[in-house]
Amino acid sequence: MQHLTLKQVVELDYCVGCGLCASQSKNGKMVDTKFGTYIPDLATFTDEEERAAEHFCPSAKVSDAEDTLAKECLPVDQLEYLDGLGYYQKTYAGYALEGDFRSQGSSAGLVNWLCAKLLEDGHVDSVLHVKEAVNDDGTMYSYQESTSVEALQTGAKSKYYPIELSGVLKLIEQAPNKKVAVVALPCFLKGLRALEKKNPTLKKQIKFHIGIVCGHLKSKNYAEFLGWQAGIEPENLRLIDYRTKLSGRPASRYGFTAIPKVGDEDSWVITPMTEVVGGNWGHGVFKLKACEYCDDVMAETADIVFGDAWLPEFVADSQGTNILNSRSLFLTELLEREAEKSNVKLIELSPERVLDSQRSGLRHRREGLSYRSARDMKKGEAFPVKRVSPGSHKLTKHRKLTYDYRETIRTTSHSSFIAAKEHKDLHVALSALAPVIQTYAKLNQTPLRNRVINKVKRIGKKLLNVRS
Numbered sequence: 001m002q003h004l005t006l007k008q009v010v011e012l013d014y015c016v017g018c019g020l021c022a023s024q025s026k027n028g029k030m031v032d033t034k035f036g037t038y039i040p041d042l043a044t045f046t047d048e049e050e051r052a053a054e055h056f057c058p059s060a061k062v063s064d065a066e067d068t069l070a071k072e073c074l075p076v077d078q079l080e081y082l083d084g085l086g087y088y089q090k091t092y093a094g095y096a097l098e099g100d101f102r103s104q105g106s107s108a109g110l111v112n113w114l115c116a117k118l119l120e121d122g123h124v125d126s127v128l129h130v131k132e133a134v135n136d137d138g139t140m141y142s143y144q145e146s147t148s149v150e151a152l153q154t155g156a157k158s159k160y161y162p163i164e165l166s167g168v169l170k171l172i173e174q175a176p177n178k179k180v181a182v183v184a185l186p187c188f189l190k191g192l193r194a195l196e197k198k199n200p201t202l203k204k205q206i207k208f209h210i211g212i213v214c215g216h217l218k219s220k221n222y223a224e225f226l227g228w229q230a231g232i233e234p235e236n237l238r239l240i241d242y243r244t245k246l247s248g249r250p251a252s253r254y255g256f257t258a259i260p261k262v263g264d265e266d267s268w269v270i271t272p273m274t275e276v277v278g279g280n281w282g283h284g285v286f287k288l289k290a291c292e293y294c295d296d297v298m299a300e301t302a303d304i305v306f307g308d309a310w311l312p313e314f315v316a317d318s319q320g321t322n323i324l325n326s327r328s329l330f331l332t333e334l335l336e337r338e339a340e341k342s343n344v345k346l347i348e349l350s351p352e353r354v355l356d357s358q359r360s361g362l363r364h365r366r367e368g369l370s371y372r373s374a375r376d377m378k379k380g381e382a383f384p385v386k387r388v389s390p391g392s393h394k395l396t397k398h399r400k401l402t403y404d405y406r407e408t409i410r411t412t413s414h415s416s417f418i419a420a421k422e423h424k425d426l427h428v429a430l431s432a433l434a435p436v437i438q439t440y441a442k443l444n445q446t447p448l449r450n451r452v453i454n455k456v457k458r459i460g461k462k463l464l465n466v467r468s
């Protein structure tokens with residue numbers, strides 16, 4: 001297997017749009033695709049810049065897998081390792097107690113709380129993270145630099161929206177002594193760690209790599225698709241808040257808020273995710289193709305990583321709970337100290353339990369990836385080389401079909417939405433997606449016999465508990 005050139009990454013749609021290549025190019029630019037994703041405009045790169053980027057592009061380089069990079073940048077001699085979780089020192093569930101970080105956050109506000117702490121205590125001068133865009137070209141969210149807690153708080157919550165790093169990295173390049181923290185998805189951090197090996201100034205500047213667990217990233221069109229289903233046409237949509245907490249409901253049953261360009265708060269539309277097509281994360285609508293070829297869920301090169309505690313013991317709380325894995329002795333100590341002061345709540349959780357919260361995502365990116373890459377190899381198609389070897393997992397016919405259908409949902413969502421916009425009719429997308437999603441759902445329905453057995457087991461367990 002050959003690693004992909006940068007041209008192949010872009011032409012074969014394996015680009016995640018991180019912008020790292022453009023950040024290191026004098027005139028290199030990131031551009032929009034019609035699918036609502038970013039790619040580099042390689043015509044603006046020199047041949048030398050293109051070749052250099054193959055050493056850090058997360059989809060191009062073969063030798064620097066996450067494990068290799070982690071061994072170089074983390075204190076691995078003081079950490080344990082668990083497949084899927086990567087290296088770990090301490091693993092917890094928890095939430096922010098201080099301020100309104102928890103209510104304003106996606107999960108429980110620990111990411112922004114930690115960033116605020118690092119800023120306040122002078123460990124960093126600024127935080128690079130994702131906020132509402134300030135330009136008026138229709139972009140909703142972009143990477144920006146926050147230098148104060150107030151500025152940081154305007155950028156809370158997850159954005160399931162393409163973002164790229166070239167602008168902010170070029171900005172901090174002008175201040176070589178600046179100390180920064182970066183909040184980023186696993187593939188962005190993987191690329192960044194590899195880039196730091198080539199760029200010592202950047203390595204010196206980035207003091208903390210704060211990872212967020214990643215199921216997959218969606219295109220800009222997903223935002224418009226949600227907004228349109230809430231009754232706001234794409235040209236009238238300003239913003240989507242992807243994570244609106246709905247009180248009284250389990251944390252996993254969150255909603256989204258569609259905000260129109262014109263109108264006050266009364267015109268904002270809050271809709272539970274369960275009520276829209278594409279609200280089920282497992283369906284993977286508008287997913288980037290690169291995400292089908294990614295095996296890092298837990299940001300394995302991050303100093304610390306945060307996700308949602310999708311576990312029965314936490315999910316009932318609509319305020320949300322984080323899971324976290326610290327690979328930094330400094331950050332673990334800081335968190336434990338702050339927990340003693342009741343600024344954050346930390347509940348020790350075994351590494352296996354942390355992984356349990358991400359089982360379905362991990363399965364898609366382990367056995368699913370082994371299936372997809374084996375299939376591509378058979379067809380003689382090039383794909384990014386990852387740690388999961390093609391065909392390394394044995395799958396039933398049913399599982400293979402499940403993965404095939406997920407990909408059909410992905411490709412149908414991208415193409416049918418473009419057609420819907422051309423026809424100015426949302427139903428073009430909805431009617432193309434409905435039958436594929438229905439067939440997929442049927443395929444994954446638990447058979448009646450199993451449902452009855454599970455119910456009997458649950459009742460039996462309850463009775464036993466009552467007697468004891």
Ligand SMILES: Cc1cc2nc3c(=O)[nH]c(=O)nc-3n(C[C@H](O)[C@H](O)[C@H](O)COP(=O)(O)OP(=O)(O)OC[C@H]3O[C@@H](n4cnc5c(N)ncnc54)[C@H](O)[C@@H]3O)c2cc1C
Nearest residue numbers: 105106107108109110111112129130157159214215307308
């Ligand atoms: C694309 C995506 C997919 C995800 N998939 C999963 C998943 O499958 N399982 C899971 O448990 N968790 C997933 N998460 C993480 C989860 O949604 C929360 O972001 C995480 O638990 C932190 O929550 P918090 O309340 O502590 O964050 P907050 O305190 O709300 O802070 C969030 C911080 O992240 C920054 N941010 C927001 N969006 C992005 C982005 N796209 N790229 C970089 N920085 C960003 C914000 O600017 C802010 O600083 C995903 C997040 C994203 C963005």
Ligand code: SF4
Nearest residue numbers: 015016018019021057
């Ligand atoms: S470095 Fe990032 S933006 Fe550039 S080609 Fe690779 S994935 Fe795409």
Ligand code: SF4
Nearest residue numbers: 187214216217291294
């Ligand atoms: S799934 Fe992987 S490739 Fe896709 S955005 Fe997340 S970390 Fe990046």
